[in-house]
Amino acid sequence: MALLEVKNLHVEFNTFGGTVKAVRGVGFHVDEGETLAIVGESGCGKSVSVQSLMGLIPNPPGRITRGSVKYRGHEIIGNPSINGQEIRGTEIAMIFQDPMSCLNPTMTIGSQISETLQFHNGLSKKQSLIRAVELLTMMQIPDATRRAKQYPFEFSGGMLQRSMIAMALACDPSILIADEPTTALDVTIQSQILELLKNLQAHNNMAIVLITHDLGVVARMADQVAVMYAGEIIEQGSSDEIFYQSAHPYTVGLRSAMPTNTREITGRLEPIQGTPPDLYSPPPGCGYFARCPYAMDACEKVKPEPFNMSNTHYSKCWLQHNDCPQVVKGIYKP
Ligand code: SF4
Numbered sequence: 001m002a003l004l005e006v007k008n009l010h011v012e013f014n015t016f017g018g019t020v021k022a023v024r025g026v027g028f029h030v031d032e033g034e035t036l037a038i039v040g041e042s043g044c045g046k047s048v049s050v051q052s053l054m055g056l057i058p059n060p061p062g063r064i065t066r067g068s069v070k071y072r073g074h075e076i077i078g079n080p081s082i083n084g085q086e087i088r089g090t091e092i093a094m095i096f097q098d099p100m101s102c103l104n105p106t107m108t109i110g111s112q113i114s115e116t117l118q119f120h121n122g123l124s125k126k127q128s129l130i131r132a133v134e135l136l137t138m139m140q141i142p143d144a145t146r147r148a149k150q151y152p153f154e155f156s157g158g159m160l161q162r163s164m165i166a167m168a169l170a171c172d173p174s175i176l177i178a179d180e181p182t183t184a185l186d187v188t189i190q191s192q193i194l195e196l197l198k199n200l201q202a203h204n205n206m207a208i209v210l211i212t213h214d215l216g217v218v219a220r221m222a223d224q225v226a227v228m229y230a231g232e233i234i235e236q237g238s239s240d241e242i243f244y245q246s247a248h249p250y251t252v253g254l255r256s257a258m259p260t261n262t263r264e265i266t267g268r269l270e271p272i273q274g275t276p277p278d279l280y281s282p283p284p285g286c287g288y289f290a291r292c293p294y295a296m297d298a299c300e301k302v303k304p305e306p307f308n309m310s311n312t313h314y315s316k317c318w319l320q321h322n323d324c325p326q327v328v329k330g331i332y333k334p
Contacts, residue, residue, distance in 0.1 A: 001073045002029035003207050004053075004092070004175055009067035011045075011052045014060060018280045022048045024231040026067075030175065030224070033201065035208040037218040037239075039254070040228035043276065046211045049228075050177050053077070054088050071175075090120050093168035097180035099160035103152040109136070109163050110148030116170045135166040139196065158189035162196070169200065176201075179211040194220060215258050219243060224312070227251050230276050230287035237313030247307075247315035250288050286317070294319060 011023035023045045030036045038046045051057055053069045053076070069077045071087055096102050104112055113135060114128035123131065129148070136144035139162040152160060161181060168176060178197065182190035194217065201208055210221055218225055218239065225242040227235040227250065235248040246252050253272040274291035277283050286292070286299040299318055307320035318324055 003031050005029040005070045007068045010065045011048050012065050013062045020279050021282055022231055026233055028226050030207045030209055032207055033205040034223045035221050036224045037210045037222035038226045038228055039212055039218055044228045045231040046228050047179055054094055090171040091173055092175045093173035094177040095164045095168045095181050097183050099164040105152050108149050108151055113167050113170055116167050120171045139166045157185055161193055175207045177209045235315045241313040247320055248317045249292050249294055
């Protein structure tokens, strides 16, 4: 049984312009001690997917229309016998891209961490403040006793992110969802935060779901990678499979757009031309059709099902069909 299993998740938002189908049948699972990275460009539905399983989608305008989210085999969406509040925040915790907008500027860092401990763990104010200092020390914040009495504006970006991680880990969660945790940080601090997360994972055997658009971060952190496009996971596999045997043209395009240290100095990055489809009325066939250099007539009308390349690797693309003319003629060589 997977620690967290998401199946066929659909999320929509009602707006003045119509209904946006932001997440369209997303499914993944993550086990203890494993890191799953969900990658894709802005607006592809990665954050909405994880926010919906954390109960963070405001209804209205958003709503989960279909799907299942199981934690240790127990359904947590729409299950009256499960107290979602008990699982979210304690068993499953989340950290965000911009800690400054998530922390309360009028409360000290120590009080904010201790509030979490009092609410979820029932600790007294004194006990929770002692634990808050311990957590800040664990996050390698120097002089944690003094720092716990300071306000968010007195912290650097890296220290704020460490404080957010301390707050998320306060209840010793089994799963940490990290939504672009290093995007707002410079590369040195980014490296320190990623190292910290890896060490904490090794220590707690915690699962991490990492949301990012940075393939460098993925290569460093992930065991499994799910590539999202237009509200769907279009390719999923182990980190090696996605980086060395990527099959979907979108994944191949993402890799080509990434700088590498082997590319010639004068070599140009290859951008993916075009824009994602309008999710007010998603295309009936492949969502990547309008941008795909290998698109065939069938792709426009018929949605590709997942084609398995191995037990851990699938791609939703007609190019993986044995009789695909692009492959038969040798036109497509990822
Ligand atoms: Fe391109 Fe067709 Fe594959 Fe979609 S299904 S990625 S349009 S080849």
